[in-house]
Amino acid sequence: MDAKRLSEIADDLFSKKFPLNSLWQEIGDNLYPERADFTMHRPLGSDFAAVTMTSYPIMCRRDLGNSFSTMLRPVARPWFHVGRKYQESEDTETKQILQHFETVQRRAMYDPGALFTRATKEGDHDFAGFGQCVISAELNKRRDGLLYRAWHLRDCAWQENEEGQIGFFARKWKASANTLVRTFEGKGPIHEKILTAASKTPFEEFEYLHIVCDAEMYDDNARNRPRWSIWWDKSHGQLVEAVPIWGRHYIVPRWQTVSSSQYAYSPATVCALPDARLIQAMTYTLLEAGEKATSPPMIATKDTIRSDVALYAGGITWVDNEYDERLGDALRPISQDFRGFNFGLEMNRDTRAMIHKAFFLDALTLPQRAPEMTAYEVSQRVQEYIRNALPIFEPMEMEYNAALCDETFELLWRNGAFGDPRSWPKTLRGAEIEFNFESPLHDAIEQQKGQIYTEGNKLVAEAVSLDPSAKFVPKAEVALRDALMGIGVPAKWLNSEADVEAMKKQQQQQEAAQQTLAAMEQGSNVAKNLGQSGMMNDVVGQ
DSSP: OOHHHHHHHHHHHHHHTHHHHHHHHHHHHHHOGGGOOSSSOOOTTOOTTTTOSOOHHHHHHHHHHHHHHHHHSOTTSOOEEEEETTOSOOOHHHHHHHHHHHHHHHHHHTOGGGOHHHHHHHHHHHHHHHSBOEEEEEEOTTSSSEEEEEEOGGGEEEEEOTTSSEEEEEEEEEEEHHHHHHHHTTTSOOOHHHHHHHHHOTTOEEEEEEEEEEGGGSSSOOTTOSEEEEEEETTTTEEEEEEEESSOSEEOOBSBOOTTOSSOBOHHHHHHHHHHHHHHHHHHHHHHHHHHHHSOOEEEOTTTBOSOOOOSTTOOOOBOTTOOGGGOOSEEEOOOOOTTHHHHHHHHHHHHHHHHHHTTTTSSSOOOOOTTOOHHHHHHHHHHHHHHHHHHHHHIIIIIIHHHHHHHHHHHHHTTTTOOGGGSOTTTTTOOEEEEEOOHHHHHHHHHHHHHHHHHHHHHHHHHHHOGGGGGSSOHHHHHHHHHHHTTOOGGGSOOHHHHHHHHHHHHHHHHHHHHHHHHHHHHHHHHHHHHHHHHHHHHHO
C-alpha cells in the first residue's frame, strides 16, 4: 500500500471511532472535565465543572490518577531495574553493569528537557479515566536527549495486527505553519501554501497525519526494520516523509480490553459512571431541599402585602394596617415535610462510598502493622493487600511502565548511550533485556523473603537440636543473598560469587596451614617428650 491508501485506512478508523468519542465525552463530563473535549470545543477560560453539583467523583478519579505515579513511579527512589530475561539471579559483576545501565536510563528519562514527568502525569489521568493513554518516546530535535509527549485520545486511532499487538497507529496533528516548517524543513516536501503562510500568517494551522505501521503494510524497502513512520499532509493530500524505524514510537498502555475491540476501558469508570450521574442529581435535590428548609417558600394574602417580601436579614415587609390578623397571618411559610432529608443524606453517603470503592481507593492503602500483631497475622494482611492490589498494578507494570522502559532502552542503546556493546560482559552480549519494578506490591512480596529467611532459620535451629545433620539442608548463601536483595540491599554492597569463592578457598588454605602447623608442633612436642624420656631411661640405667 502507498501512503495515500494508508491515510484512507486512518480516516476509516477515525470514522468508526466516533461513537467511542461520545462515550469518552460523557465520562469526561462526569469524571474528568478538564479532558471533556472529545465532541466539543472548549474556548479558553471555560469553567470545566460549571454544570456539576459536587466534585466528589472528579476528586476520586484525580486521586486514582495521582496514585499511579506516587506508587509505581516515585521520583525519590529508583522504581525500575534492568535485568536479563529469564534469569532469576545474576552474578555480581553483571548486576553492577546492569545497575549502571539503570542509572544512565534514569538520568536520561528525568532530564528536564525530556518532559517525562509531564507526559506520564497526563497519561496517568487518561489511563484512570478512559482505560488507556498515548505517549510518544523519541529523540529530541537536537538528538542529544529524549522527548516524551502525551497525546489526546480524540486525535488517535489504532488497529491490532494478527498477534493482538497494535500494528497500525494514526494520529491527527494540527500545527501552525511556522511549527511545520521548523519540523520538516530538509526532511520532505512542504506544500507551498504552508511555506507562504509561514512567512505571512505563521500561526495559521494545517492538519497533518502521522502513521506508524508494520513494515509489511507500506510498499517500500524497510531495511529490515519492523515499522514505518509516515507523515501525510492531510490539508493538501501529499506525502511528507516515510522513514523505517526500529521502535514503536507510540506507547499505548491499555488497562482492560475485551476481545471485540482494539480499545480498552477503565474498570474504575465503568463502575463509577452510573453513581457519578446519580450523585449529581441527588446532590442537586438535597441542595434544593436544604435551601427550602433555610429559606422556605411563602404564602401571602392577596391585597394585604403592601411591599415586596423582604426575606433577607433586617428586611421589612409592609402589611395593610386594616387587615384583620384574626383571619390568619398575612405572610407565612408553606408547611413542608423534611422527614426524607436525612434519608437522602444517607443515600448520598452510600453513593460516595461506592464511587470511592469503584476507583480502588480502598485497595491502595498498605496494611498497618500493630505492635501486638503476630508475624502470621502480618503476612496474612500482606497477602490480602496483594490480592486486592493486583488488578491495578499488574496491567500498569506490564502495559505501561515496561513499555515505556523498553522503548527508552531501545532508543538509548541504538544511539550509544550505554557505550560500545563489545565492552560489555559476555553474559550481556545478545541477551534480551527486561525490567523489574518497585511498587508497594513488589515491596510487600520481596520483603516477605526477609521474613521467610528469619522463620526458616528458626526452623533449622530447632531441627539441628534434634538431628545435627539438618544443618546441611538449606543453601545458606543463596538464601541470604535472596533475603538481602529482597530488603533492598544494593548489589555493590555485596561481594560477587567469585569473590566469595576466592575468600572461601583462602580461608580453607589458612585453616589447612594452621592445621599443618598445629600437627608439626604436636609432632615436635612428641619428639621432644620422647627424647626426654630416653634421657631419663639412660640416667636410671646408670
